[in-house]
Amino acid sequence: MKAAPASNLLARGGRFIAELPGAPMALIERVIGTGRMAYVFLLPNILFFGMFVFLPIGIDIYYSFTGGTALFPSQRPGVGTLQYHYLASCKSFYDPSSCREDYFWRGMWTSLKFTCIQVSVMVLVSLATALVLNMKIRARGFFRAVYFFPVLLSPVVVALVWKWILQPQGLLNAVIVGMGGHRILFLADAGWAMFWAVFVSVWAHTGFYTLILLAGLQAIPRDIYEAAEMDGTRPLRQLLRLTLPLLWPNLLVVLVLVTIRGVQTFDEVFALTGGGPGTATMMIVQYIYTTAFASQVPDYGLAAAASVLLGLLLLVLTLAQLWLTRRRGAA
Amino acid sequence: MKSQVKSCLVGAAFIAAMAGTSALAQAATTLHVMWYSDGNEGQVIAAQIKDFEAKNPSIKVVLDQVPYKSIQTALPVQLAAGQGPDIARVTDLGGLAKYMLDLRPLVPDAAQWDANYGPFLNWMRLPGDTTSIHGYMTQLTITGPFVNKTLFEQAKVAMPGPKATWPQWAAAIKTVAAAEKVPYPIAADRSGHRVFGMILSQGAKVFDAKGNPAVVDAGFKAGAKMIYDWHQQGLMSKALWGAVSGATYQGANTQFANGQVVMYESGSWQIAQFAKTVGTAFDWVAVPTPCGPANCSGMPGGAAVVGFKSTKHPKSVAKLLDYLASPAVISAYYGKTLSVPGNLGVAKAGVHYEGASPAAAAALKVFGDEVSTLAPVAYQLQGYSKNKIIFDAVISRLCEAIVGQSTLDQAYARITSDIANQIAAANGK
Structure with a gap:
């Protein structure tokens, strides 16, 4: 008996709150017209984006045309394109040691190498994992959770855990020595350090991309496979002719996300290898950070110019993705 | 009973709030x-x-x-x-x-x-x-080496004396490390002060006659090559200096405290830490900075x-x-x-060192005595306001040579250009 009036009251209260913005919205609509209402709804997001994305981009571009060590824009003298000139001063772009800013080009090439290897491995591993987890296997829910678990960890935690495993007196070396082998300096050898940087990155993020691909796999109608089976199509042919083409939109998303993340990689690798040995795993973002914040003479202008160039590279990658998506859509 | 408890809690909260307010009112700054x-x-x-x-x-x-x-x-x-x-x-x-x-x-x-x-x-x-x-x-602070004396005793190798040279120490340490299977025979913090603590004894002058940086000279090259060679020979492990990039600091105090290092080039600030972390696990001593052809100077x-x-x-x-x-x-x-x-x-x-263990007291005396052996160039380098530019360039480029990314000659050229570029940037380009 008592519950009914209370729920009525609650419903009425909810309705009142829901209708509260109705009157001012109606007034705005009358003033600016229905056609322009979309902009009113977009305004909060545009303001947020403007403040935290577009304004910093503008400041970054401005800094790239200034010099000196002062932090505030008003105290920084304009130097034109000098910072870009410094970055581009190379006898050969393929040989970073011939460049004035050799660390920039080393970072670029290392990022490129890391991204190429990481993207290939990440996509293949994620795809294989998603295909297996999409099958009716025992303890499927448990395995899905296990593969996703590393995604929940902070990148620094991931790096520190693996650093403990890989250090000279770490777990992996203990196993190797225990089996009669020789201790390996995993993080002090350029080849090994790059291998582990890619491995740890794939280990930490493969769960996320597996999830995207798994969702794509589950969206493929079962009856297509049933029809294929009735036609006697072999599993490998099903994968190549049915699954992969139908999964293409999801694969494309994964490909783009992994590529952009690969180029932006910093935290995990920095905590794991510190960019070493030498500069073997120093990515472009680490160069930007070090130039601006970790050297005795902070060169904000040079770091800003490098980040503008990195931004342009990411823009090209994103545009390529849009072009690919539209081309595929049109086909 | 419940209301009494409630009253007490309210009273306590009021008193705490008042105390906080009065403390805040008193501390104006x-x-x-x-x-x-x-x-x-x-x-x-x-x-x-x-x-x-x-x-x-x-x-x-x-x-x-x-x-x-x-x-x-x-x-x-x-x-x-x-x-x-x-x-x-x-x-x-x-x-x-x-x-x-x-x-x-x-x-x-x-x-x-x-x-x-x-x-x-x-x-x-x-x-x-x-x-x-x-x-x-x-x-x-004075840079200088700490030595795991127990390892020398176990290997039955005599510790070199106070005026021993770096090569004499290196030879003795090599024998000890081989006998005791020590992973880090010589370790040094990845720091410019420590590098120059080893290089100055080889005759590096660091500055020209006008007081401007002129880092790469014959003495510097001799010192840099000594460190480079030790890494290639396994006397210094690449796992320490090679495991990071740029001018990132990397200490070896944990390895020394764990008994994994025969000689640790660090400095006087580690004494209190080792007195606590090493304790009686093994005997450790600070020894005078080994000598080179020019002097026996560390870095202040x-x-x-x-x-x-x-x-x-x-x-x-x-x-x-x-x-x-x-x-x-x-x-x-x-x-x-x-x-x-x-x-x-x-x-x-004189300072009364409270509760200093005999090892800590002895180490303090060694570092205290070291003040008189410091070379004038060591003070000049420490007093140079842009010395970190020199330190960072040397550490970064020397490490690249050590891990095989460049030759020593390329590293020397880069050290010179890095210092010139950074000083120009510091002066507003």
Whole structure:
């Protein structure tokens, strides 16, 4: 008996709150017209984006045309394109040691190498994992959770855990020595350090991309496979002719996300290898950070110019993705 | 019963709130101190700050204890943005000089500062400045090696004597490491001070006749090659210097405390830490810096507590620093933290090192004696306001050669150009 009036009251209260913005919205609509209402709804997001994305981009571009060590824009003298000139001063772009800013080009090439290897491995591993987890296997829910678990960890935690495993007196070396082998300096050898940087990155993020691909796999109608089976199509042919083409939109998303993340990689690798040995795993973002914040003479202008160039590279990658998506859509 | 408990809780909350309000009302000024510790310095300074607060109830001091890395990387950016603390304990004395507050007009007895900290005040000044007082030394540091004596005894190898050369030590350490299967025969912190602590003895002059940096010379090359060769021979493990990039600091104190290092090139600030972490696990000793053809010099350095111009309370900053730098307080600080004194008066009077173990006391004496063997160029390099540019360039490029990314000659060329570019950038390009 008592519950009914209370729920009525609650419903009425909810309705009142829901209708509260109705009157001012109606007034705005009358003033600016229905056609322009979309902009009113977009305004909060545009303001947020403007403040935290577009304004910093503008400041970054401005800094790239200034010099000196002062932090505030008003105290920084304009130097034109000098910072870009410094970055581009190379006898050969393929040989970073011939460049004035050799660390920039080393970072670029290392990022490129890391991204190429990481993207290939990440996509293949994620795809294989998603295909297996999409099958009716025992303890499927448990395995899905296990593969996703590393995604929940902070990148620094991931790096520190693996650093403990890989250090000279770490777990992996203990196993190797225990089996009669020789201790390996995993993080002090350029080849090994790059291998582990890619491995740890794939280990930490493969769960996320597996999830995207798994969702794509589950969206493929079962009856297509049933029809294929009735036609006697072999599993490998099903994968190549049915699954992969139908999964293409999801694969494309994964490909783009992994590529952009690969180029932006910093935290995990920095905590794991510190960019070493030498500069073997120093990515472009680490160069930007070090130039601006970790050297005795902070060169904000040079770091800003490098980040503008990195931004342009990411823009090209994103545009390529849009072009690919539209081309595929049109086909 | 319930209402009694409730009343008591409300009463307690009211009293606590009132106490908080009255404390806040009394402490009109709040100072923020950014502090890093190698050993127990944080505990000691916290107690001394409490004493200061008791004597000056109108000043509240917040001690922010941070890792050394924050002092190196975060503090300079904060200061550039005008958002730094009021006071900090720093080691880049010349590099941060432009942000430091001149205490001379604010302290009651500037002559006391000149008399006790005179030679070190210059390390905190910009070129051309001969009068500013920016802070006081919490310790004078000298680089030098620690040796695991137990390993020598177990290997039945005699430790080289006080005037032994680097090659003599290297040969002895090689034998010990082979006999005892030690993973890090020689280890050194990945730091410019430590590199020059080994290189200066080879005759590096670092500066030209006009006092401008001219780092790469025959002496420097001899020292750099010695370090390079040790890495290639396995006497120094690439796992320490090779495992990071750029000028990133990497210590080997943990490895030494774990008995994995025969000789650890570090410095006097590690004494308190080893007294605690090594304890009686093995016998450790500090030995004089090995000699080279030119001298037996390590590198001086130190940490200073300085005030910053951006503070809103310069008088309170001066009051706190004047208290902490006063002879009685600083002497107690040196004694409790087992630091080599950076106060001439206290050094002359002698420091009573409280509870120092025999090993720590002996090590303090070794480093104290080292002051007289320091080469003039070591002081010149420490006093050069842009010395971190030199240190960073040498560490970064030498490591690239060590891990095989460049040759030594390429590294020398890069060291020269990096220093020239960075100094030009520091001067506004």
